[in-house]
Amino acid sequence: MSVQFTFDGRPLTAESGQTVGAALLAAGVQSWRTTRFGGRPRGLFCGIGVCFDCLVTVNGEPNVRACLTPIADGDAVTTQAGDGRG
Amino acid sequence: MAAAATAAEQGLRVALIDSGRQLGGQYFRHPAPGLNAPWIAHLHHGWSRFERLATRVETSHRIAVLFERQVWAIEPGFNVLTDRGPIAARNVILATGSYERVVPFPGWDLPGVFTAGGAQALLKGNLVLPGRRVVVAGTGPLLLPVAAGLSVAGANVLGLFEANRVRGYAKHPVPLLKNPAKFLEGVDFARQLLRARVPLRSGRMVVEAQGTDNLEAVVIAHSDGSNRRRIECDALAIGYGLAPQIDLGLTLGCENKLLSDGTVALRVDRSQRTSIRGCYAVGETAGIAGVECSLVEGEIAGLAVAGASPGGPLTPRRDRLRGFADVLRTQHPVPAAWRDHLTPDTLICRCEEVPARAVAEAVEDLGATDARTVKLLTRAGMGWCQGRVCGYAVACLARRDPAEPASAADLLAAAKRPLARPVRLSVLTELDQRNK
Numbered sequence: 001m002s003v004q005f006t007f008d009g010r011p012l013t014a015e016s017g018q019t020v021g022a023a024l025l026a027a028g029v030q031s032w033r034t035t036r037f038g039g040r041p042r043g044l045f046c047g048i049g050v051c052f053d054c055l056v057t058v059n060g061e062p063n064v065r066a067c068l069t070p071i072a073d074g075d076a077v078t079t080q081a082g083d084g085r086g
Numbered sequence: 087m088a089a090a091a092t093a094a095e096q097g098l099r100v101a102l103i104d105s106g107r108q109l110g111g112q113y114f115r116h117p118a119p120g121l122n123a124p125w126i127a128h129l130h131h132g133w134s135r136f137e138r139l140a141t142r143v144e145t146s147h148r149i150a151v152l153f154e155r156q157v158w159a160i161e162p163g164f165n166v167l168t169d170r171g172p173i174a175a176r177n178v179i180l181a182t183g184s185y186e187r188v189v190p191f192p193g194w195d196l197p198g199v200f201t202a203g204g205a206q207a208l209l210k211g212n213l214v215l216p217g218r219r220v221v222v223a224g225t226g227p228l229l230l231p232v233a234a235g236l237s238v239a240g241a242n243v244l245g246l247f248e249a250n251r252v253r254g255y256a257k258h259p260v261p262l263l264k265n266p267a268k269f270l271e272g273v274d275f276a277r278q279l280l281r282a283r284v285p286l287r288s289g290r291m292v293v294e295a296q297g298t299d300n301l302e303a304v305v306i307a308h309s310d311g312s313n314r315r316r317i318e319c320d321a322l323a324i325g326y327g328l329a330p331q332i333d334l335g336l337t338l339g340c341e342n343k344l345l346s347d348g349t350v351a352l353r354v355d356r357s358q359r360t361s362i363r364g365c366y367a368v369g370e371t372a373g374i375a376g377v378e379c380s381l382v383e384g385e386i387a388g389l390a391v392a393g394a395s396p397g398g399p400l401t402p403r404r405d406r407l408r409g410f411a412d413v414l415r416t417q418h419p420v421p422a423a424w425r426d427h428l429t430p431d432t433l434i435c436r437c438e439e440v441p442a443r444a445v446a447e448a449v450e451d452l453g454a455t456d457a458r459t460v461k462l463l464t465r466a467g468m469g470w471c472q473g474r475v476c477g478y479a480v481a482c483l484a485r486r487d488p489a490e491p492a493s494a495a496d497l498l499a500a501a502k503r504p505l506a507r508p509v510r511l512s513v514l515t516e517l518d519q520r521n522k
Contacts, residue, residue: 001120015213017118022212030300031197037439041299043197044216045436045475047204048112049105050185052470052508053436067207070107070118 003073014071021066032056036082088381089179091142092388100149113377115210123213128238158507177364177391184328184370189424192294192432198301202232202325215241217321223247223292224325226418230275237282249291249421258413265410293427309423326420328374333503344494347415357390375411435476437469457484457496473500
């Protein structure tokens with residue numbers, strides 16, 4: 001079953017049961033956060049919830065681990081800048 | 087799972103706390119129901135064994151399986167603190183597994199660089215590839231199934247680069263001969279890779295990842311930096327072995343031991359008891375040994391916790407598998423030369439973005455002689471991952487002499503975590519209210 005979600009406003013499709021990170025990678029997106037100090041891009045690294053590199057904003061909530069959080073129909077995923085709190 | 091099922095069969099009531107959304111942990115990770123692919127059967131070894139174990143757990147009325155709960159501390163007695171409230175228990179069996187050890191190299195923070203286990207988790211749990219053209223590198227037995235899995239799922243695996251020469255195994259014939267199944271499993275993976283025309287090279291490591299905003303290429307070389315070769319790719323899966331997840335045991339005061347591969351594990355006796363009465367440790371938590379050993383040790387602990395004696399073939403099997411794991415450990419050290427390939431700008435701590443320059447300054451100019459001081463001076467290891475990613479590297483770099491291995495004290499400095507997981511303040515305030 002497929003689910004519809006958006007990344008920075010762009011409509012994308014994923015398979016139900018995939019994580020946010022997997023859904024983004026499958027859609028060709030490799031990074032979705034910029035670091036707090038260097039502003040460098042980050043995406044998945046450890047893939048099992050250990051490294052916190054893959055933090056992302058989902059439906060306005062920052063610091064969600066993309067590697068653990070399942071994607072849901074209608075999710076609005078946005079690039080997180082720094083700590084995601086503006 | 088094995089410990090829970092066994093203890094429940096002995097008549098005990100068991101709470102099985104799993105941070106995941108379904109049974110299986112890392113090794114038996116599998117996709118959510120509904121996700122499928124024609125090659126999925128190739129990703130799993132011993133799947134029927136998992137199904138039997140899952141049935142034992144799921145059909146037991148004595149086991150409460152609690153998913154998506156993170157244990158952040160265990161208080162003596164025991165009070166198991168989870169992010170969704172505390173659970174009281176007379177005995178605790180720690181089967182917390184491991185996380186991957188990676189050492190820094192220039193460009194390792196580029197998107198497209200994954201841990202080997204991370205690439206595998208993406209594939210096993212989501213059926214998604216980390217990239218189309220993938221390089222697998224590092225050291226240790228995990229690299230073989232990772233490369234084989236990626237290949238069977240359709241990735242173009244451009245090479246598997248094992249940093250260590252593998253001929254050292256010949257010096258340890260007895261554990262190898264006693265574990266023919268493990269040995270043949272390795273041969274089987276190697277055969278799969280050869281069939282898929284994946285080049286296998288030993289004695290070579292990734293010395294640099296290149297790219298601007300994404301990984302574009304990796305540079306492979308001998309550990310002394312000679313024979314550099316650039317390989318264009320869009321993903322790198324890299325790992326230098328696994329490190330036991332022991333923080334919950336350390337906070338309880340369990341004794342630990344430094345193993346030959348530079349990892350620290352909980353010390354256990356013949357019945358998997360730690361030095362703390364009522365606290366047991368099994369599998370990787372007691373030293374990296376692989377899935378089969380974890381399953382056997384789970385059974386042993388499940389019996390021991392119920393006061394039954396683990397007779398029969400369990401203990402000799404455990405000893406045989408542990409013997410094999412100890413050989414593996416000696417054959418796949420992190421090559422000390424990783425330090426030579428750092429540049430001043432290479433990030434050591436990914437979370438706090440601490441470059442090698444800052445760590446070198448702490449050690450050479452500011453007089454830091456241990457990992458804890460390096461951490462306090464630079465913030466390396468103070469970020470979200472709580473030093474899990476950079477802890478080993480910082481423990482090594484705290485030694486001025488690159489030939490000197492990381493000390494147990496420095497490795498423990500990163501592994502001790504009074505809060506084993508980052509928790510929300512609301513979880514702590516709730517706990518405070520309960521205590522009133």
